[in-house]
Amino acid sequence: MHRRRFLALALGVMVAGGCGDMGGPGAGWARRLTIVAPVVRGRRWDQAAHALAAILTGERMAGAVEVSGAGAQGMAALTAFAAAVGGPFAREGRVFLAGVPMLAGGETADADSVLAASTPLARLAGDWSVLAVSPNSLLRTFEDFVAALRRDPARLVVGGGAGGGSDHVLYGMIGKCLGVDVRLMEYAGYPTESEAVEALHEGRVAALLGSAGSLLPKIATGRLMPLAVSSGERIDGIDAPTLMEREVRLEYADWCGVLGPRAMSPDDRDGAVALCDRIDASPRWQAVCAANGWHRAYLSGDDFRRWLVTETRRTRAVLNELGLLSIPDTNCWGGCVRRH
Template sequence: MRRRGFLTLAAGLALAAGCDAGDGAGPAVKRLFVLEPTADGHGWDGIAGRLSTVLVQAGLVRTAMAVEWGGALGSAPRDAFGAFHGPFAREGRLLVTAMPMVAAAEIANTAAVVNAATPLARLVGDWTVLVVPSGSRLRTFEDFVARLRHDPAELTVGGRSEGGSDHVLYGMIGKCLGVDTRLLEYAGYLAPQDAAEALQVGRVAALLGSARALRPEIVAGRLRPLVVSSGARIDGIDAPTLLEADVRLEYSDWCGLLGPRDMSPGDRDAALALCDRIDAAPRWRALCASQGWSRVYLSGDEFRQWLRTETARTRGVLHELGLLKSSATTCRGSCVRRP
């Protein structure tokens, strides 16, 4: 692990600098480490540092450190915590998780995220938009659907890394439309600029990506939005939702927090209480608004059950996309498709 930054402000010093004290209950944790994977495709770079800052400024912890975790994304829930055993209130550790980690664990045939760690909370989400160049012949989502149904193999869609949130969403869209998911053509790019270049030069016909990140290009008229994955329309993006387009699907590239697998009941309760206070903190809500993140808070047993369902759904799509040999939750030998 490599330290990204160490925030040494105590709650009292933060108050002296003009920071609020959250809900007035005082620091829940003396020292907290927020681990953030650095593997390509994780998609939530920098959130650990921002969260650590809010935690100290809001008086929820005395000190917080954002720590980069450079291991494999799929095994991060199993490996990142090491031999750490708490107690959480004295020195806690949290791991940033997101949909790409769920998919990576399935593709790598390691323990599912929900089983390899303690699911604590889903914090925020980032909606996805399907865009084409302003001069594209695909004027509407209906045009896109018609072409996809006519010949899926002729329509290449780009997005973030293969097997990641955009790829899984494209598979879900194809499935909902009755298209043979195995025929979908997808090109994954680790760098947003590479995906944008691929769209500009015509290597891909359309692009799936963060609505938050692509909005400036949409507002400037350089990209045309066809549909968004949110349940309601997004301000500044003139495009219908998938639900409005008769695709019964709502999908968010979510981000949340995990604890060590073997947390004691007391440590889990303390961690869940901290997550509740994070979501309620005005400074956290202000940060979400400024970053364009949607608060999709879900914690404890409800988050665990949701994560089980989401893992099964993701695994099924990965199998249909040809990235896994089996859609079963447990495979004998490797579940990864071999050439």
């Protein structure tokens, strides 16, 4: 998996802490840390949250780490997180896992934005996407896909994750880049990637957008045929051009970012960002990313906040063109499904 920055959207992991030596209590050591991860257990970023917990304790960045499911989804989970009152971060830190569905949820639910409800700390990783079809598809190349989409965007149904999520947003961005009327495009969202793959093989969708890392084994065995990838450079093991190579000026990855409580003090915020710095530099975290095909895309502090402002605007624009801003069920993490 090539490692370089990515320019567009797409889920999230939370973490916090400070600086200091790796040997125990001090600046950069949290006595107790809670990672709030409102995602489906066992999914990609839930796995990342548990990997982070193991690294934080294993490398003595925190005394104890708990991964919490939040008991809610979307902006409801973030709102509850923001409203909770906690002590100093070094004593009892709390961080939150967020990404594209969270941004979309804030817009579709007409709720406070992610920026208003939290303190952005860092973007940790991302996951490139792949556009794939079944091996017996008549769409043999990305050019075939483009021709079919331009000819009849309402007839070409593309499947992927939950409506309003990263796959759906990427499809809207591709259509926009190609000059297609995005409101006419058909998308079918599924709770799990395996269900989306099943829909593809059963002919219920013509193509599939999904995680390049998780779909790589199916591509390697010939169960899926890739047409394009959303990375800036070609991905090892996937014989397909980038969107940029096909003159679609788009580079995109589903991202994993760390948020802190809304009312963090400057000292707590600086300590949390410093801990994120240490996580990104950890060989164990780098190994986790490599093993899962995740792209390390680190951005922290004010840089992350500025990027998040831009991403929020971009997400809102795409959701508006897709006609999703009035659809409340976009406010979910993997539990929504919009079938056609």
